[in-house]
Amino acid sequence: MIRRWFKLLPAPLLRNVLILTVVGMAFIYSSTFRTGEDFVGRQGAWALVGLASLVVTVALGYRFFLSISYSLYALSLILLLVVDVAGATRLGAQRWIHLGLFSIQPSEIAKIATVLALANFLGSRNPVEEEGRTVLGSVALVGVPLLLIMKQPDLGSASLMIPIVAVPLFLWGVRYRYLVVTLLTGFLASPFVWNLLRDYQKKRILVFLNPQLDPLKSGYTAIQSRIAVGAGGLFGKGWLHGTQSQLDFVPEHHTDFIFSVIAEEMGFLGAASLVILYGTLFYQIIQLMERTTDVKAKLLAVGILSLFFFQVLINIGMSFGLFPITGITLPFISYGGSSLVIAFTAIGLLVSIHKERSIF
Amino acid sequence: MRLNILKGIVLIGVCALVLGLFQTQVFQGGYYRNLSEENRIRLVPEEAPRGQVYDRAGKLLATNRASYHLVATPEDVTPDVYPELAHLLKISEREVRERMSSPREYPFAPVVLLRDIPRELLFKVEELRPELPGVSIQTETIRSYPYGPVAAHIIGYLGKINQREYEKGDRERFGMESLIGRSGIEKIYDLRLRGFRGGKQVEVNARGERIRVVAEKTPVPGEDLTLAIDLEFEKRLMELIKDKKATVAFLDLKTNELMALVSSPAFNPNVFVSPSGAAERLQFLKDRDSPLLERGSGAAYPPGSVFKLVTALAALESGKITPQTTFNCPGYFRLKPGGRAFHCWNEKGHGSVDLYRAIERSCNVYFYNVGRLVGADTLAHYARELGLGQTLDLEMTNMAPGLVPDSMWKKNHFKQEWYPGETLSFAVGQSYLLVSPLQILRLAAMLAKDGEWVEPKLIRNPARGADEPKKRIAISEKNIKVIKQGMLKVVNSDYGTGQLARIDFDQLAGKTGTAQAPPKAPHAWMTGFFPYQNPEIAFVVLLEHGGSGGINAARVVKQAIHIWKELYQPV
Numbered sequence: 044m045i046r047r048w049f050k051l052l053p054a055p056l057l058r059n060v061l062i063l064t065v066v067g068m069a070f071i072y073s074s075t076f077r078t079g080e081d082f083v084g085r086q087g088a089w090a091l092v093g094l095a096s097l098v099v100t101v102a103l104g105y106r107f108f109l110s111i112s113y114s115l116y117a118l119s120l121i122l123l124l125v126v127d128v129a130g131a132t133r134l135g136a137q138r139w140i141h142l143g144l145f146s147i148q149p150s151e152i153a154k155i156a157t158v159l160a161l162a163n164f165l166g167s168r169n170p171v172e173e174e175g176r177t178v179l180g181s182v183a184l185v186g187v188p189l190l191l192i193m194k195q196p197d198l199g200s201a202s203l204m205i206p207i208v209a210v211p212l213f214l215w216g217v218r219y220r221y222l223v224v225t226l227l228t229g230f231l232a233s234p235f236v237w238n239l240l241r242d243y244q245k246k247r248i249l250v251f252l253n254p255q256l257d258p259l260k261s262g263y264t265a266i267q268s269r270i271a272v273g274a275g276g277l278f279g280k281g282w283l284h285g286t287q288s289q290l291d292f293v294p295e296h297h298t299d300f301i302f303s304v305i306a307e308e309m310g311f312l313g314a315a316s317l318v319i320l321y322g323t324l325f326y327q328i329i330q331l332m333e334r335t336t337d338v339k340a341k342l343l344a345v346g347i348l349s350l351f352f353f354q355v356l357i358n359i360g361m362s363f364g365l366f367p368i369t370g371i372t373l374p375f376i377s378y379g380g381s382s383l384v385i386a387f388t389a390i391g392l393l394v395s396i397h398k399e400r401s402i403f
Numbered sequence: 404m405r406l407n408i409l410k411g412i413v414l415i416g417v418c419a420l421v422l423g424l425f426q427t428q429v430f431q432g433g434y435y436r437n438l439s440e441e442n443r444i445r446l447v448p449e450e451a452p453r454g455q456v457y458d459r460a461g462k463l464l465a466t467n468r469a470s471y472h473l474v475a476t477p478e479d480v481t482p483d484v485y486p487e488l489a490h491l492l493k494i495s496e497r498e499v500r501e502r503m504s505s506p507r508e509y510p511f512a513p514v515v516l517l518r519d520i521p522r523e524l525l526f527k528v529e530e531l532r533p534e535l536p537g538v539s540i541q542t543e544t545i546r547s548y549p550y551g552p553v554a555a556h557i558i559g560y561l562g563k564i565n566q567r568e569y570e571k572g573d574r575e576r577f578g579m580e581s582l583i584g585r586s587g588i589e590k591i592y593d594l595r596l597r598g599f600r601g602g603k604q605v606e607v608n609a610r611g612e613r614i615r616v617v618a619e620k621t622p623v624p625g626e627d628l629t630l631a632i633d634l635e636f637e638k639r640l641m642e643l644i645k646d647k648k649a650t651v652a653f654l655d656l657k658t659n660e661l662m663a664l665v666s667s668p669a670f671n672p673n674v675f676v677s678p679s680g681a682a683e684r685l686q687f688l689k690d691r692d693s694p695l696l697e698r699g700s701g702a703a704y705p706p707g708s709v710f711k712l713v714t715a716l717a718a719l720e721s722g723k724i725t726p727q728t729t730f731n732c733p734g735y736f737r738l739k740p741g742g743r744a745f746h747c748w749n750e751k752g753h754g755s756v757d758l759y760r761a762i763e764r765s766c767n768v769y770f771y772n773v774g775r776l777v778g779a780d781t782l783a784h785y786a787r788e789l790g791l792g793q794t795l796d797l798e799m800t801n802m803a804p805g806l807v808p809d810s811m812w813k814k815n816h817f818k819q820e821w822y823p824g825e826t827l828s829f830a831v832g833q834s835y836l837l838v839s840p841l842q843i844l845r846l847a848a849m850l851a852k853d854g855e856w857v858e859p860k861l862i863r864n865p866a867r868g869a870d871e872p873k874k875r876i877a878i879s880e881k882n883i884k885v886i887k888q889g890m891l892k893v894v895n896s897d898y899g900t901g902q903l904a905r906i907d908f909d910q911l912a913g914k915t916g917t918a919q920a921p922p923k924a925p926h927a928w929m930t931g932f933f934p935y936q937n938p939e940i941a942f943v944v945l946l947e948h949g950g951s952g953g954i955n956a957a958r959v960v961k962q963a964i965h966i967w968k969e970l971y972q973p974v
Contacts, residue, residue, distance in 0.1 A: 214405055267609075270442065273427045273435020286443045290608035307439075311428040315421050322417035329410055345409070356416045363427040365419070 052101075053397045056327045059320060060375060060390050064090050064383075066317065067301070067376030073283050074296040074304045075378075082297055082378055089380040093387030100391025104399060108392060109166075109339055112159035116184075119156040122149035123191040148381035150200040153188045154207065155385050158346035159392075160184060161211055166339030170216040178221050181208050193236075198244050199369030203353055210349035211342045264300075264368055265361075267292045271303040272314070272363040279310030297378040299370055302362045321355045331393060335400040344396055347389045444617060445607050448578050451598030452544060454625030456558055456588060458634040459662070459863050465558050465589070468547040470677075471525050471540050474513035476611075477503050479537030487535060491527065492517055512611060513539065519677050546582065546676045552669035554637050556697035557630065557861060559587020559800065560672040575599050582676070586695075586800045588628065588861065598625035629863040631660030639966045640665040643959060648947040650698035650840050651963055653940050654848050656932070658867060660860050661797075662940070664841075668694040699844075700797060703805040703837035704945065707918030707952065708765045708900075709928045710786075710832025712846065712886055714773055715758060717785035719882040723776040726758045726885045732768035738775070738823055745771055745827050748917070762889030765900045765915065765953075767831050774830025779821055782829055783809035788876055790845050790857075791838050798861040805842055808835035833919060840945045843930045848941035850887060851912075851932035853880045890914055891935050901929060903957035906964055910935035913960065915952035924948040929956035933964055940967060 068083050068090075075082040100108070108115070126140050126149050140147050161184055168177045185208040193201040213222060237245065271287035280286065285307035288296040293303045306314040325348060332344040351374050358373045360366040372379055374386045427435070456465035475488070480503065489496040502516050516538075520528075528540060546561055561582040564572070569579055576597055577583070584590035601622030606614045640651050644667045653663040670687045674680025687694050696702060718724045734752035735744040747753065747767040753760070761769035774782065786792060792807030808829065810821035828834035841859060848857040856874035860867065890912035893901040901915045913931025920926055927949035932938040942963065944956045 210409070214409065216405070267442075269427065270435050270438045272424070273431050274439035275428050276432035276436060277429055286606075287439050290443055290606070290614065292439075292442050292609040294609075306424065306428065311424055311432075314424050314428065318417060318420045318424065322413070325413045325417070326410075329406070329413070333406065348413075352413055352416060356420065359420050360423065363423055365423050 051398045052394055053327065053331060056324065056331070056390070056393065056397075059324045059327065060387075063320065063324075063375035066305070067373075067378075069282070070301055070304050070308070070376070071297050071378045073285070073308060074288050074301065076283070077289065085380070086378055086383070089383045090387075092380070093384045096384055097387045097391035097394065100388050101395045101398065103395075105340060105343060105392045105395040106399070108159055109163045109343065112156070112163040115156040116160035119149060119153040120188060120191065122147075123153055123188060125149070127191065127194065148379070150188075150192045150195070150197055151381040151385045153192065154200065154203060154350060155347075155389055157185055157188055157204065158207055158211075158350060158389075159343065161208060162339050162343035162346055165211055165215045166337075166342050170218075174217060174221065177215075178212065178217060178225065181212055182225065184208070196241050196244065197370055198240070199357070199371035202357075202369065203350065203371065206349040206353045207346055211346050214345050215342060264294055265364060267294075268300055268303045268362050268368075269364045271300075272306040275307040275310040275314065277311050279306075279308050279313055282308050284308060298372060299358070299377065300362060301377050302359050302373055305376075306362065318355075318359065321351075325352055328393060331397050331400075335396050337396075337400075340396045340400075344393060347393060350389070351386075442609075443606055445605055445611075446602060447605055448600055448602040449622050450544070450578065450581065451600050451622035452624045453546060454592075454596035454598065454627045456596075457627065457629045458554070458637075459629065459631055459660075460633060460635070461629075462634045463549055464554055464630065464634065465546065465548050467544045470519045470543050470545040472515050472543065473517045473520050473524070473528060473538070474515050474541045475503060475538045476513045477537070478610075481536050484535050484538065487531070488516065488538065491524065491531070513541065515541070519545070548672045550634065550638070551671045551673060553634060553641060554630075554632055554664075555587075555669050555672045556666045556695075556699075556701075557587050557632060557664055557799070558672060559589035560585055560670075560675040561589055562675060585675070587697075588630065588798060590800050591798050592628055596625040596628065599623040630861055631655065631658070631662060631863045632664060632861065633662050633970070636663045636966065636970055637665055639970075640963055641667065641669065643962055643966075644946070647949060648692055648698070649945060649949060649959070651942070651944050651959065652699050652841060652844050653942050653963070653967065654844055654857070654859055656848060656851055656938055656941055658860075658865070659848070659857050660863060660867075664697075664699050664861070666696070666698040668692050670694040697799065697801075698840065698945065698947065699943075700795060700799045700802045700839050700841045703803040703839045704926050704928075704947070705836055705918040705920065706832040706838045706843060707916035707926065707928055708767075708832055709843055709914050709916035709918075709930055709952075710836065710838075711762065711765060711770050711830075712850070712890070712914055713786050713789055713791070714770050714777070714782060714830045715762060715886055715889070716789070716878055716882060717782050718773045718777050719758075719885065720785065720878055721777055721781055724758065724773060729755055729757050730761075730769045730772040731755050732766050734768070736768045736771040736827070738827070743824065745824075758885065759889050759892060760898075762886065762914070763892035763896050763899050765893075770830045771827045774826050775823070777830070779826040779829055780809045780811075782826070783807050783812075785878075786836075788878065789849065790876075791836075791842050795839075795841055795845065796858050797841065803837075803839045805839050806835060806837040832916060840943045843928070843945075844941055844943040847913075847930040847932055847943065849876060850883055850890070851938040851941050854878050854883050887912055887935070890931060894931070900953040901931075901957045901960075903954060904929065904931075904960040904964070906933070906961065906968075909933070911960075911964060912938075913957075915957060917950075917952040920948060924950050927952040927954075927956040929953075929960045931960070933967075939971075 068086050071086050072083045140149060161181060164180060164184060185204050189201050189204040267287060271293050274287060285304055287293050287307050288304040293300050296304050305317060328344060328348045332341050335341055354371055354374050357366050357369060358371050361368050372382045452467050455463060458464055485496050485499050488499045503514055505514055562585040564577055564581045564583045568583060569577055576599060578600060584593035599622060601620040603619045604617040606617055608614055640663050644651060647667055650666045652661060655662050674683040732747055732753035734750045735746050737744055753764055753766045756766050756769050786807045792805050794802045794804045813819055813821050825834050829836060845857050845859055854876050856876055891910060893899040894905050894911045894913050901913045904911055904913060911931060911933045912935045913929055916928030918926040918928060927946040929952050930943040932941040944959045946955055949955045
C-alpha cells in the first residue's frame with residue numbers, strides 16, 4: 044500500500060529537492076560553525092517540518108488548496124498588515140512576526156497564497172471571453188501584496204511578485220499586446236516606484252549599475268560577494284575553507300549570500316553543478332506541468348516554477364553582479380524556516396499535481 | 404508553443420548563470436583570488452627599536468620611549484561618543500567628526516585622533532573606555548632624548564623619511580613611515596642605529612580583527628653607540644655659555660676624543676619626534692640665532708690673533724726668523740714710507756719685541772713684519788699643514804671647511820692680484836681667512852702633542868690608534884716648543900693677553916684672539932692646552948661677537964678648566 048503510494052510520487056523531483064536541502068545544510072554549517080550557534084540543527088528541524096507539510100499537502104491534494112485559495116490569500120494579506128503594525132524589525136526591515144519559539148515571514152506565505160489564488164482565478168476564466176477584465180483582476184490580485192511587501196520594505200520579495208503574475212498570464216493565453224501594455228505601464232510607473240523606494244534601496248540600484256561608486260558602503264557587499272565567487276576559481280578553496288565568508292567579508296552568508304560560500308568553497312565545478320541541478324528541477328516541473336490536463340494545475344505549477352526560477356536566477360545572479368543586491372533567499376539552501384517550509388509545501392503541491400494528473 | 408518559449412526562457416536563465424559563473428570564476432578567478440588574499444592577509448610592519456646612544460659614563464643620551472595615540476574605529480563609534488571626545492580633547496564636535504572621516508587604508512582601520520597624548524589624558528581615556536565604544540589607545544615606541552638640548556647638536560635629530568629616500572632604501576630597513584636621521588650621530592650612524600625591520604603577516608576578518616599570525620619575522624634592534632662626550636661636563640659647560648652665541652670644546656689628548664662639544668643656543672631634539680612639536684620645530688628653523696647650527700664644526704669665523712701661532716711656525720720653519728729675531732713696534736706699521744698705517748692693538752706700541760714677547764703680548768706689528776717676510780702663499784701652505792681650510796674627519800654633519808686664501812685662490816675667485824697689504828691682515832688672522840673652532844682646537848692639540856697629527860673623534864673607542872703608526876705634521880718639534888713657551892707666557896706672564904685664564908698652582912698654555920667682524924662686535928677666541936707639562940686636554944672657546952678674547956673668552960676658559968678639574972681631578 045505504502046509502496047504503491049510511493050510509486051505515484053515523482054521520485055527524481057523529490058530526490059533533487061532532498062539533495063538541495065542537504066547541500067544547503069552543509070554550507071549553512073560551513074558559514075556558521077564559527078559562531079557556535081546550531082543553525083544546522085534548526086534548519087534540519089525546519090526541513091522535517093517542511094517534509095511533514097509536504098506529506099500533508101499531498102494527502103490533502105492541490106484541489107483542496109485551490110478551493111481555499113482566496114481565504115489563504117486574504118489570510119496572508121492580514122498577516123502582511125499585522126507585520127506592518129506589530130512586526131519585528133531586522134536589518135532595517137519589518138519582515139517577521141514573532142510567535143514565541145520562532146518567527147514567521149508573511150511575505151513567504153503571501154507568495155505561495157498569491158500563486159494559488161491566481162491559478163484559481165485564471166483557471167476559471169477564458170481568455171477569449173473576458174481577457175481585459177481578467178488581466179486587470181490578476182494585476183490587482185498581485186498588486187495588493189506587492190505594495191504591502193514593498194512597504195516593509197522588501198524590494199526582493201516584492202519584485203518576485205511580477206513574474207508570479209506575468210508567467211501564468213502568458214501561459215493562460217493572454218494576447219501579447221496586453222502583456223506589452225502591462226509591462227509598459229509598469230515601466231512608466233517606475234519613476235513613482237523609484238520615489239517610493241527607501242534611500243538604501245535607491246543606493247543599491249545605483250551601486251549595481253556602478254559598484255565602484257561607493258566601494259566601502261553600499262557597494263561593499265556586491266564587491267565582496269563577487270570576490271568570493273571569483274576567488275573560488277575552477278575547483279574552489281574547499282569546504283570550510285572559503286576565506287571571504289569565513290572571515291565575514293561577505294555578510295549574510297548563511298542566508299541571502301549562501302551561494303557565495305558555495306561558489307568560493309566548491310569552485311566553478313561545484314557552483315555550475317548546483318545551477319544545473321536547479322535547471323533539472325525546473326525541467327522536471329515543466330514536464331510535470333505538461334502531463335497534467337487540469338488548467339488550474341498547469342497554472343499553479345507554472346506559478347511555482349516562476350517563483351523558484353526567478354528566486355534562483357536573482358539570488359545566484361546577484362552573487363556575481365548580474366543583478367542588484369536584494370534580500371532574496373535561495374530555495375531549499377538558504378537558512379530560514381519560513382522559506383524552507385513554504386518551498387516544501389510548494390513541492391507538495393507539485394507532487395499532488397503529479398499524483399492526480401490522470402484523474403480524468 | 405507558449406510552453407516552448409517558457410522552456411527557452413528557463414534554459415537561457417540557467418545558461419546565463421553558468422556562463423556568468425564561468426566568466427567570474429574561471430576567466431577572472433586569478434584576479435579575484437588575489438583580491439581575496441589582499442582582503443585577508445594584512446602586513447603589519449614592526450619597526451626595529453633604534454639603537455641607544457650613551458655618553459662616556461654610560462648615561463643615556465638617546466633612547467626610545469612608549470608613545471600613546473588616541474585612535475577610534477569609526478564603524479564602532481556610537482553617536483554619543485562625539486561630544487564626549489570633543490570634551491576630552493578640548494576640540495569642537497565638528498573637528499572630531501572631521502578627524503574621524505579622514506581617509507583610511509582599509510575598512511575598519513582605526514583613525515588616529517590625537518598622537519602622543521599626555522599621561523593624564525591617557526589615564527582619563529582608560530577610565531572612560533566602557534563609555535567610549537570604538538575608542539582605543541595605540542602604543543608605539545618613539546625616540547626620546549632624556550636630556551633635551553644637552554649635546555643635541557652632536558646627537559642630532561630624526562625626521563620622517565621622504566618619498567625618494569623610501570624608494571631608494573632597503574625595504575628591510577626603511578618603511579613608509581620610518582624616521583631617518585637628519586643630522587649629527589643620528590644621521591651619520593643611521594644604518595647602524597636602525598637595525599632591521601620585522602613584521603607579521605596576519606589573517607584578519609572583515610572587521611580587521613586578527614584571526615591568526617600567518618608568518619612572523621622579529622625585528623633586529625639597532626646597534627648601541629657610546630660617545631666620547633661626558634654628559635655632566637656638557638651640561639655644566641652649557642650653563643656657562645647658555646645666554647651667548649658661543650661654542651666650547653674639550654679634547655682628550657690621550658685618545659683624541661672630544662669630551663665636550665657645546666654650542667649655544669641649542670635646541671630640543673624631542674620636538675622633531677613628537678607630533679605636538681610642530682610649532683616649536685618651526686621656531687627653531689626660523690630663529691635668527693640659528694639654534695640648529697653646531698658652531699664648533701659647522702661654522703667658520705676669522706681666527707684673529709689665534710692665527711699668529713701659525714704665522715710664527717711658518718716663519719720659524721721657513722727660516723725667515725729665529726725666536727730671537729726682534730722687531731720694533733711703534734704702535735703701527737707701514738709697508739712703505741707714507742703708505743697706509745696698519746695699527747697694533749696697543750696704540751702706544753710694544754717697543755722692541757722678540758718672538759716670545761710677540762706671542763705673549765699678541766703684538767700685531769711683529770707679525771706684520773713676519774708676514775711680509777714669509778709671504779701669503781707660504782703662510783697658506785703652513786696653515787694647511789696645520790689642518791686649517793680642510794674639513795675634519797669627525798662624526799658630524801654639515802661641517803664647515805673654512806677657507807685658507809692664497810694668491811691662486813684670489814685670482815680664481817676675484818680675478819685680482821694678491822695685494823701685499825692683504826698679507827699683513829692674513830698674518831694676524833684676518834683678510835679672507837676663515838676657520839672653524841674645532842680646527843683651532845686640533846691646532847692646539849697638535850701643538851700640545853709636539854706635532855703629532857690629531858683627528859678629533861666623537862665615538863668612544865678606548866683602543867683607537869693603538870696599532871696605527873703615529874702620523875706627524877711636517878714641522879719640527881724644536882719650533883713647536885718655542886711656540887708652546889710663548890703660549891705659556893700668554894697666560895702666566897704679567898704682560899700676557901690671557902692672564903684672566905690663569906689657574907692657581909697650575910700652568911695653562913693658550914692664545915687669545917679678538918677677530919674683527921665689523922659692523923658688529925669682534926669674535927672672542929681662546930685656545931690652548933692644560934696642563935703645560937704633560938698636557939691632558941686641549942680646548943677652544945669662541946664667543947660669537949663676544950668682544951675681547953683676552954677678557955671674555957679667557958674668563959670662560961678659566962671657569963671651564965675649573966669644571967674639568969672638579970670632574971676629573973677631584974682633590
